[in-house]
Amino acid sequence: MKPPNSLSRFRHPISRYRGLVALAFSLCLCGALAQPMQGWPEELESLQEEARAMARPVLLVFSGSDWCGPCIRLQREVLTDPAFVQFAAEELLVVTADFPRKKKNALSPELAGQNRLLADRYNPSGRFPLLLLLQPDGRLLGEVADQVVRTDELIGRIRELRERAVAQSYERTLALMGSRFELTVVAPDPATAAAHLDAAVEEIRRIEGLLSSWDPHSQTSAVNRAAGAEAVAVDHELFSLLQRALRISELTQGAFDPTVGPLLQLWRFDGSLHELPAQCQIDSALTLVGSRQIVLDEQSGTVGLPRAGMRLGFGAIGKGYAADRAARILRSRGVSSGVVNAGGDLLAWGRQPDGEPWQVGIADPVEPERIFSWLPVSDQAVVTSGDYERFVEIDGRRYSHILDPRTGYPAAGLKSVTVIAASAELADALATGIFVLGKEVGLDLVDQLPGIECILVDSDDRLFTSRGLELKPAK
Numbered sequence: 001m002k003p004p005n006s007l008s009r010f011r012h013p014i015s016r017y018r019g020l021v022a023l024a025f026s027l028c029l030c031g032a033l034a035q036p037m038q039g040w041p042e043e044l045e046s047l048q049e050e051a052r053a054m055a056r057p058v059l060l061v062f063s064g065s066d067w068c069g070p071c072i073r074l075q076r077e078v079l080t081d082p083a084f085v086q087f088a089a090e091e092l093l094v095v096t097a098d099f100p101r102k103k104k105n106a107l108s109p110e111l112a113g114q115n116r117l118l119a120d121r122y123n124p125s126g127r128f129p130l131l132l133l134l135q136p137d138g139r140l141l142g143e144v145a146d147q148v149v150r151t152d153e154l155i156g157r158i159r160e161l162r163e164r165a166v167a168q169s170y171e172r173t174l175a176l177m178g179s180r181f182e183l184t185v186v187a188p189d190p191a192t193a194a195a196h197l198d199a200a201v202e203e204i205r206r207i208e209g210l211l212s213s214w215d216p217h218s219q220t221s222a223v224n225r226a227a228g229a230e231a232v233a234v235d236h237e238l239f240s241l242l243q244r245a246l247r248i249s250e251l252t253q254g255a256f257d258p259t260v261g262p263l264l265q266l267w268r269f270d271g272s273l274h275e276l277p278a279q280c281q282i283d284s285a286l287t288l289v290g291s292r293q294i295v296l297d298e299q300s301g302t303v304g305l306p307r308a309g310m311r312l313g314f315g316a317i318g319k320g321y322a323a324d325r326a327a328r329i330l331r332s333r334g335v336s337s338g339v340v341n342a343g344g345d346l347l348a349w350g351r352q353p354d355g356e357p358w359q360v361g362i363a364d365p366v367e368p369e370r371i372f373s374w375l376p377v378s379d380q381a382v383v384t385s386g387d388y389e390r391f392v393e394i395d396g397r398r399y400s401h402i403l404d405p406r407t408g409y410p411a412a413g414l415k416s417v418t419v420i421a422a423s424a425e426l427a428d429a430l431a432t433g434i435f436v437l438g439k440e441v442g443l444d445l446v447d448q449l450p451g452i453e454c455i456l457v458d459s460d461d462r463l464f465t466s467r468g469l470e471l472k473p474a475k
Contacts (some may be wrong), residue, residue, distance in 0.1 A: 007116050007396070022189065041440065044117060044118075048138065051093055052137065052457075056091060056093050056136065056176055057092055057135060057136070057161075057162055057456070059093070059095070059270040060097070060134055061095045061129070061130075061146065062064075062119065062122075062129060063096060063097070063128060063130075065105065066100045066131075068127055068128045068129065069101075070233045074125055074129050078149065078154055079094075081151045083155070084151045096290075097118040097119060098454035099115060099119075099128070099418035104358035112350075129147070129148075131143070131144040131146070131147060141161045143280070144158055166352045167187060167188055168187070168188075169184050170185055170190060170194075171183065171184050175207060176205065177204065177322060178214075181340070182340075183197055183200050183338070183340055184336040184339040184340075185330060185335050186335065186350065186352070188218055193451075196330055196451075199329050199333060203322075204326050207321065207322045207325055208322070209319070210237065211241075211314040212336060212372055213261070213312070219232070219238050220312055220313070224261075224305070226404055227307065228308030228309070229307075229382035230304065231302035232302060233300065235301075236301065237330075239296070239298075239303065241259070241311075242296065243296065244406070246258075246400065248317075249433075251433070251437070255318075255405070255407035255433040255434070255435075256429050256433035257290065257291045258291060258310060259288070259313075260314070260405045261310075261311025261313045262285040262288040262289055262402065263286070263289060265311075266285050268392075287307070288307055288309045288311070289310075289405050293306055293307065293362060298437050316429055317342055317428050318425070319342040319423040319428060320328050321428070321430065323340040323341075323345050323347045323381070323424035323425075324381075324425050326342075327347050327349060337350025339358055340444075345381070345383045345427070345438070346377075346381065346382045346384075347380070347381040348380065348465065349379045350378065357376040358378065360382045361373075362374075362375060362471060365463050371437060372463070372473065372474060375420075378392045378421075379394055380420055380421070381420070381423055381426075381428075381446075382419075383418070384417065385402060385416065385432050386457075387402065390410070398410070403437075404436045406436075408455060410423055411438075412459070413438045413439065414457065414459065415458065416456070416457045417434045417456055417457075418454060418457075419446075419453070420469070422456065426452075430452065431454075443466055447466055453465070453466045453468055454466045454469070455469065
């Protein structure tokens with residue numbers, strides 16, 4: 001586990017995520033904070049000493065106490081609220097930079113000069129009211145408020161900024177489920193991050209043991225061994241996942257199918273295939289493929305494959321499910337921000353420590369090393385399936401590992417499909433199904449699904465998006 005470089009990126013042939021460093025959280029909101037990363041003006045030695053001695057964050061309040069209506073309300077309703085007064089006394093140093101206009105309220109020349117220095121440094125555009133949170137050394141943590149808010153909202157925002165100031169993102173990379181997993185959590189310290197990451201890895205390994213068709217002890221393997229003989233009782237978790245997989249198979253007109261295993265065995269994308277399978281072999285394998293053949297008994301919790309040689313597999317949905325489960329474990333442990341990248345099945349929630357959203361880079365199909373567009377992602381999954389992942393070349397032609405369960409041949413016409421959805425499980429399965437369906441049918445399907453978007457790259461390197469997605473060129 002390591003805290004990543006602040007500009008590190010996950011590189012993927014079509015999608016990548018990266019962390020961006022903002023100069024200041026509120027700079028992107030209003031553009032009003034000049035030189036936000038500098039500390040106190042040198043002339044304010046007494047203020048510097050007081051802030052550092054207390055070792056507390058500083059709430060800097062810009063106010064016009066006798067002319068600014070919102071400032072007056074904020075002072076009366078919030079800043080003098082006993083709940084806020086107690087909170088501030090225990091956790092903050094409050095500094096008010098007031099700019100009264102009436103002569104009777106004029107400040108001393110010394111205090112007026114101090115306030116002007118503060119305004120020049122932190123509020124050059126003259127916004128009132130404006131509440132900023134600073135570190136004891138005067139560096140900006142972020143904007144707290146520029147209008148009247150409730151007391152609890154103000155306290156919550158201050159606490160959020162304080163936590164963000166000490167939080168970092170921590171990564172762990174390892175091989176699981178036959179893929180490279182990259183887990184990222186935002187945590188206050190390495191020990192806390194390690195405990196969270198351990199829990200996520202344990203959950204992914206548990207799911208691998210449940211779903212893997214390569215593990216002879218898994219329930220999936222037990223179902224496959226019993227094909228053509230008897231139904232097998234499975235855990236409710238596997239049963240429910242299979243039910244959802246069958247619904248997606250119906251949705252994609254059979255383009256996504258968890259029984260495609262016999263065809264994968266025939267095509268052998270391991271480097272050992274040097275000539276196309278015979279048509280009679282493909283026809284024979286197709287008799288063992290078809291999700292509608294699966295027999296589910298909800299009452300007994302059993303799964304049956306009626307023909308010997310049928311195979312159940314979760315390769316096109318399992319990593320997405322594992323990403324969802326790992327994220328759920330992390331969130332249940334209080335991890336408010338993180339990323340689970342399961343070999344290209346990426347799920348992100350919350351924000352980076354600096355307050356910026358996680359971003360996924362969409363690669364230019366013509367120049368894959370160049371980012372065409374950055375896509376902000378929060379509480380969403382982004383999953384890509386492509387013909388570059390695994391393939392065979394026979395007689396100068398590339399054949400993708402993504403097979404069409406209806407024809408028995410590799411899908412053609414698209415180079416990659418990226419699906420954006422609320423869950424990685426759904427995005428994973430849909431990405432495979434859309435790859436098989438092709439551009440026109442795939443886009444038409446996505447445009448009918450609420451909350452789902454997609455990006456397609458065809459065999460001519462042309463990029464297409466679903467109706468609700470607009471990609472802005474990267475700057």
